[in-house]
Amino acid sequence: MTTTRVPSAFPDSCPVLAGEEAARRVRRALRRWRGFPVDAVEVEVEEGGTRVVVSGTVEWSHQVTGARLVVADVPGVPRVVVHLDIARPRADSDAERAVRHALVAEALSRAEHIHVAVDGEGTASTWGHVRSFTERHEVEALVRILPGVDRIDSDLEVRPD
Structure with missing residues (x-):
């Protein structure tokens, strides 16, 4: 609280x-x-x-x-x-949908290549690929504000175009 x-x-x-x-x-x-x-x-x-x-x-x-x-x-x-x-996190699919929606709103075009799962203990895992280190940091920042996320395990690969 x-x-x-x-x-x-x-x-x-x-x-x-x-x-x-x-x-x-x-x-x-x-x-x-x-x-x-x-x-x-x-x-x-x-x-x-x-x-x-x-x-x-x-x-x-x-x-x-x-x-x-x-x-x-x-x-x-x-x-x-x-x-x-x-609030504690909702189901993984809800967490991924929330992040995907935020990514699209932030005009990050590779939202379909980014995956997020949140376990019941506050750890969010991210994987997939992004265009730059800046985009990776933006994704991690969006995941960090998900309800109930206390820790992030990021396995996002940077693949420049």
């Missing part, structure tokens, strides 16, 4: 909100962020309405980082604590 206390970016420039209005603003900010699973998290008020807590489970590590950044910029909310877990 990742826990972070996020100070408000607007400590003196606007009135401090408390209670449900503060939680409502945090929810609204998270909803505006396209792709964030607002329905998968809880936004609660604690400590007599002076602290907002965001908790739950998300699929990607960038969603945890993004949530911290988004809630830090909510005007009038003095204290937000982010408690988000990252």
